[in-house]
Amino acid sequence: MKRITIIGGGASGTLLAINLLKYRGEERIEINLLEKRPSVGHGVAFGTSHEVHLLNVPAGKMGAFPDDVEHFHRWLNAKGHDHGADAFVPRKYFAEYLNATLDDARRNLPSNMVLNLYDVEAVDVDLEETGAKVICAEGDIFYSEAVVLAFGNFLPPHPSVPDLKFTNATKYFQDAWSPAVETDIDPLDSVLIIGTGLSMADMVMRLADKNHLGRITAISTRGLLPAVHRLGFSHPPFYDELRGKKKITELLKEVRHQIEAAESDSGDWRAVIDSLRPFTQQIWLDLPLSEKRYFKQHLSRYWNAARHRMPPETAAVLAELQSDGRLEILKGRLQSIEHYENFDVKYSFEGAKKTIRADAIINCIGSESNFAKLDAPLVQNLFAKGALRSDPLNFGLDAYPDGAVIRANGERSQFLFTLGTALKGTLWESTAIPEIRTQARDLAERLLEN
Template identity: 30%
Template sequence: MNDAASSLPVVIVGGGFSGAMLAARLAERGQASALIERGDAFGLGVAYSATLDAHRLNVRTERMSALAERPGDFADWLKAHHPDRADPNGFAPRRLYGLYVRARLDSVEAAHPGLIQRANGEAVAVEGQTVALSDGRRIQGRAVVLATGNPAPRNTPTGQNPRILSNPWAPGALDHIQPGDALLILGSGLTMVDVVLGLQAQGWRGAATAVSRRGLTPRAHGQHHDAPAPLPPEALTGVLSARLASARRLAREHGWRQVMEGYRPITAELWRKATAQERARFLRHLRPWWDVHRHRIAPEIAAALDALIAEGRLSVIAGRVAATKASPDAVSLSLRSPRGAPQTLTAQWVIDCTGPGHDVTTTPLTAALIAEGRARLDPLKLGLDLDEAGRVRHADGTPDQDLYVLGPPARAALWETIAVPDIRQRIEALTDVLTA
């Protein structure tokens, strides 16, 4: 790195976990950064802005350190600040993890003054190595990293009847739900779990029906960390159907959690090596089952969900929404079921819990990059096409030496890039590139 380049910051768009921890790591290596965050909750993002203890981490405390070289850092922080939550084998509230991330960012800033510049504002354009903000400010850097996190759901159009809640994470989105209201929830994954248990913690006592294409819900972690099962060659190479058969055999022999732990550290490598056709087959046939087994919930959260189902307050059904009819007091959904007759369900509210709506073609910041040829979609249109270092590929496939993607928006290239252990690994690799 020459002196002229090193005097400019790395401009990081997005101040959630990915962006904030990258800024901290760069500062520890002597590289300045400018951290742009739309709000003022630096380090939190959507995931760790949670305020309720019902919203738990989905990874054990012992594996949630923000530092690769200090695996017990989060557990040690809990011992010092929240000893009642310091079980390394437990699943801490996400609000506490947010406090931990902010504490790390603050401590690095104090130890390396001047190397992290915080900027409140909305990034609207990337022009070369400069990021333009909506208020007219322009922040020049030596490289730009897009760490914009998970976007809001996009499956329900905005501006519909106010009883159709298109983004449960928007401030105040669920405030008008009354204790006895009936709910229809689109999606049965992690967002559904968070919404239902969050409402429960705030006094909601009604009933909810969750609808998803296959009616699958997240599986639970075991009571203790599962050792990874040894994966034979036939589980790693060859046609996808043969790999699946091998994985199923291993699950019968060792348990499915052990098999998933075996795949966890090599998932990104397997994804990178897969052809576009193999990736498409995985997405079309296996993804729903992969998601519910890979992205598990804490045992106590699973127990709370099971209790709601046993009480008849939560039902999970398979189906697709064929039509929606809304009135001032209720919403009706007409469903097509994969097996059985069509049915119509009515409730006071419909909540979109289908998960992040990744669409870089409709997000102004990335849509402009695609339009000018500085970026392109990956072949399956999951997101921006990247090289192995996280560099954005131009329309002709050439990697951009000044533009990178980190965290959930990098899923097209890396697939598993949403959990802290995976993002932490990417931060280390990207820090090496940016300070080389």
């Protein structure tokens, strides 16, 4: 018998379970999917019930299976949601879809397969000679021949300012998705959002949808907004021109050249970036560490803004609020945040010191990627026993491209695997469904091998 325990029932854990359930061999397989939230398939990304929170990938590309990317779109239409393949639909549909796809996979299972869902929080894994023992806060224990860490996104770090006393204020929201953000921000509150990426856009959309009257300000070091999707263009793959290039500057030169060629032929730069998608992980794997470090420091923010784009509907709302003066996007480095009656935020921009006052602060810096700093018991316990280590760039966990994690002593773990966000250091592009569904399929095959 093989027992596989998946810790985390967000999109990654659910997709992995769906793929594991395809097994039709002889061995008895028991899959335990542990999720500390009340339901699986939601996670941070798809747990929102707001219609205005849209997928940032067109429906026609969000299918659960790499060989059937239209699967989600067909499901949507069959459910009576009449959207085209190019539509950016509410994210809540994707959670429904994952649950429906999991239910389908569970139907008519052969008698040697079982999937159990548990509403528990895993807090530790004891690694033994022949397997692993997953220990939960609720007291449950799961003996397993393989454990998959599908724990996804964590809370963001606090802003990097010297005095963090302000984090105790009730209107500082480290978790942008906590229900308190909905209930505790008053319509007239001035809101400061720290971060100007996709989560910031989500927060602005929600505030706008609730007819928020107070001023909204968003700040980041570069004040860079995500680019906006523009569909209907394509660009031929040009990996052959990139293969073997080991310097970021050389890669960038070729990408720029392709963009110039595309645009002089009525194309669009986004299609050039998108054409890199199937090769991005290989390009990253081939780069020396020093070049990855250079990329992290100088280019990663620009890459993220260009690669992970906003739906045009979202961009239109942001632009309207900006032109009405209700939303301001600032560029600057935070110097201090203090809280008295409200928040007093000092930042610097091009040598000048400036101040913003806000009634509420929402942290949209992005999931903490330095695992050594995480406040999660499971991660802390696994680090303490040397079962995990961070990747050299602190983008995630040190791991092999197939998901096997690397122990503190450099050995490949026999029983612990991961996928999704934790593999960012290994694969760079590893957070969106198109990458995760491939990892889920490949990891399922790997775990079911004898």
